[in-house]
Amino acid sequence: MIDRALIGRGRYQLWLAGWLIPVGVGLACYLFQSAHGLGITGMGRDVIWGFYVAQFTFLVGIAASAVMVVAPFYLHDCREFARIVILGEFLAVTAVILCLLHIFVDLGQPARVLNVLLHPSPGSVMFWDMIVLTGYLGLNLVIAWTTLDCERNATRPPGWIKPLIFLSIPWAVAIHTVTAFLYSGLPGRHLWLTAVVAPRFLATAFSSGPALLVLLCLLLKKAAGFNAGDEGLRRLSHTIVYAMIANLFFIFVECFTAFYSGVPSHRHDLQYLFWGLDGHAVMVPWMWLSLLMAVASIPILLCSIRRGNQRRLALACGLVLISTWIDKGLGFVAGGLAISPMGTVTSYAPTVPELLISLGIYAVGVLLLTLFYRIVLSVRAETESS
Amino acid sequence: MLKLTLLAAAGIARRQPLLAALAAVVPSEVLKPGAALKAGRWAMVIDLRKCLESKDCRDACARACHMEHNVPNIANPQHEVKWIWRERGAHLFPEQLDEFSGAALADQPIPALCNHCANPPCTRVCPTGATFKRTDGIVVMDPHRCIGCRFCMAACPYGSRSFNWEDPRPSLKTVNPEYPTRGKGVVEKCSFCDERLAQGRLPACVEACPRGAMAFGDLRDEQSPVVKLLRENYSIRRMPELGTQPAVYYLVSK
Ligand code: SF4
């Protein structure tokens, strides 16, 4: 099946080759980082995690969101997702790979990464995160590949795949919950030290992931004439709306607790993000933009569901995706570290090589997703024509 | 003979009668320096009344520590590596000083170092066991096992840990051959001078302080200087509300 991934017309080959350029640039920057150390990034002794860890956090959400098509399809026999479910699973596979790459480039001693397995530390959330992420990668890869192969051969999926699919459903929730626990169990990091991190992560995951899936389906329709089915997209839009409303609600309850209680440590990080603190206000426009986009996406989504307008749907999904990306991919990590243990404020901005390394990883994602979807579409075209 | 000396060096001959027997046969310089110092729980008491009075010490504690442990002197404050340094009182005790009590401390430069917490969040989160708490309470780092994920730095609520954002060796003016240097990409911090304790010596900072403002000893031993000081004086610790149980105490005037 894998051979289909590379077969295509000139435009397709050009697309693949084009994305190899940022991959190469990213790799070159990574070699530079390996030689000089992580000092070439914008991170430092206060903001010890930056763009890489933030992208990891955002991408875990994208990976987890596959459950929003897998669960309805396999548990509730929701046929509208018949054509989408495999796209969701391959999106999850790609997202997990990007997560792992982002963690890898963030390590000071990447050559020793296997120490996590050689000296397993069950008390460390990071150890469990590695386990659940690689497990989730394996599960989705096996499920997606097997079901696609059966589709191609017009056979029924083997019996053993069902338990794996059912297992992948709570597993998806687990990856983002464990990722939230990386943050919410740390004393003295007050933006993170709240029980709302895990539920909010899930809410942003279940809005941003399906939003990306909708956009990908619309793109495939344009670029490859693939029809995901309007009903499927409509149902996904419902998921996005509800998850987004839940996310806004969680932001509201967190702000209430922080500001009404007036506890300085609880309040300061949110103050830094939304109003600026001690003259540091780089995050303020971003955070408000994110919030506005999140709020605006709701009526647009509702409207597009009612009228079946796919342009509006695309716009709303774009807003959701950018809003959650700013929230998790910029604000959450740097915001949580901006106020140092000494109470001083440090603003963080990624450097160019840091951004290019991350861009290179995203480009790997585009390539992987293209190859996966190419296989899916060619199998589909074959089965539908026969 | 050689065998016996090796045994002693390896710390195997720890039982007193054997040690006494050894002392009789082994030339004294072989057993030098003294037997390892041991404790149930090591702790440090910094008497701020003495420390802050001493205007002319030029950070003797930090200089001694950083020289001894090959801690680089890096100009970029965001890439700094430090084991013990001075920090404003208001930064160290954020909710503990008000405009009346302790107000005088708010602007004072107070020594800060790893607290060797009894309940350390940093070791809990480490995915490789590269940082761990010994049975005597010292929280140590194994820089050879560290993968540089910096999770321990996120977990330490005191900012006690430093990451080597760049290769530290070019920033070392002199190198102490007795102590290893580190490379880029690993975390390090104060070790309560575990290597000196093993040789029967007190931590470098304690020894270097010209005013004797730092005391070091065993919290489990009623006779130790730290217990005596803590029984007789009023002390504070950093962010006690977090439940980390620091082993570094600061004596302040009542
Ligand atoms: S002060 Fe920080 S580094 Fe030292 S033991 Fe406590 S938590 Fe760990």
Ligand code: SF4
């Ligand atoms: S940076 Fe090193 S010591 Fe710290 S948590 Fe990671 S592996 Fe452990």
